[in-house]
Amino acid sequence: MKEVEKRKQAVALKYDIEKDHAPKIIAMGQGVVAENILKLAEENQVVVQQDDRLVKQLLEFSVGTEIPPELYEVVAQILAFVEMVDKEKGLKQNN
Numbered sequence: 001m002k003e004v005e006k007r008k009q010a011v012a013l014k015y016d017i018e019k020d021h022a023p024k025i026i027a028m029g030q031g032v033v034a035e036n037i038l039k040l041a042e043e044n045q046v047v048v049q050q051d052d053r054l055v056k057q058l059l060e061f062s063v064g065t066e067i068p069p070e071l072y073e074v075v076a077q078i079l080a081f082v083e084m085v086d087k088e089k090g091l092k093q094n095n
Helices: 032-043 052-058 069-094
Strands: 009-014 024-030
Touching: 009 032, 009 052, 024 032, 052 069
Parallel strands: none
Antiparallel strands: 009 024
């Protein structure tokens, strides 16, 4: 039996520690829209973290809204991961 490919979903977050109270949803979508979000992230060297459960939760909100307090901890872990990857890239680019 042929395995059905799961429909892609994506949510993009932005967080400016100096301006924002919490990370904001800046883009979201499924299918082709999700593929375009991921393509833009790759083209702009934006770190992508896969977390299907979190994406499903974030898709319940609207673009432009801050993430709810109950998701702060999991998003903080992702932001820490992104910061680590960005620092590693910076070290590699300088060498």
